[in-house]
Amino acid sequence: MSYYGSSWMQDPSTYICANMYVFFNYSLLLVMLISGLVGYWMWKVVVSKVSYNRFIEHESLEVWWTCVPVMTLIFIGVPSLRLLYMYDCQPGKSLCLKVIGRQWYWSYEYGRLGIFFDSFPININDLNVGGFRIMDVDTRVVLPGEVPVRVMVTAGDVLHSWAVPSFGVKVDAVPGRLNVFRMNAINPGVYYGQCSELCGVGHSIMPIVVEVVSWSAFVDWVNKMI
The missing domain is CATH 2.60.40.420 (Cupredoxins -  blue copper proteins)
Known part of the structure; x- marks a missing residue:
């Protein structure tokens, strides 16, 4: 159970809960990575004196910034669906x-x-x-x-x-x-x-x-x- 001053989640006691914690840490890592990259490029745009006009109507760049988010969603969605399946389907008598x-x-x-x-x-x-x-x-x-x-x-x-x-x-x-x-x-x-x-x-x-x-x-x- 939680105690006064606890700053993290309770210890898992089921296989599903343990997998939920792994998925949480995995998702948090992806969010931190994406936030860091976005923050870095925002900082580069603000402090740089170089013109970024060449990126306007840049088809290759548009393909990349479409494919990368799609792949990120797949990396999050597949483990999430697996976890939902584990939550609902456990073989054997119970x-x-x-x-x-x-x-x-x-x-x-x-x-x-x-x-x-x-x-x-x-x-x-x-x-x-x-x-x-x-x-x-x-x-x-x-x-x-x-x-x-x-x-x-x-x-x-x-x-x-x-x-x-x-x-x-x-x-x-x-x-x-x-x-x-x-x-x-x-x-x-x-x-x-x-x-x-x-x-x-x-x-x-x-x-x-x-x-x-x-x-x-x-x-x-x-x-x-x-």
Whole structure:
């Protein structure tokens, strides 16, 4: 999770999020390179006493400044499309989790396992030592690591948004509609998120807590919840 004074993104905990960070750094490098080149040529035009009239109606130059932006867009577009494909298509069987946003808490359903529960924020007076104010919940979502998970997000009243930055996930919860995505957590741990769509006076107290555990620990949790 983010801490006070953090100046960078949270550590990725899914393959998709890790690839998103790589794509972000790659795109940022291209933007900095283009900005540097444009700034350099603007400076050259301003300080130089040489006339640039010979560039008027220069066909070769026009071809270059058309082809270079097209190639740049291709260099950005291909990795972006690959990332979108990874986000939506993950082969193999997966665990199904249904997320329902409500005012102002989350409901979760492990349909095939017969597990249903609501997740409410813990009152500040009931927090344990080391707990996070307005971030901890009474019942966490528990997922097995290295197992594909199919998450279906919807809402029971107004618009919400299920967002966990370390997973690279921000999915709108819309009443009457199912938004589906797939993820595969790779690092065990506890991950925090919040509702990211203004949904009323309790919007700021709709935390999300996901605990990623080993397969054996997940089986023990399932047996305990059934």
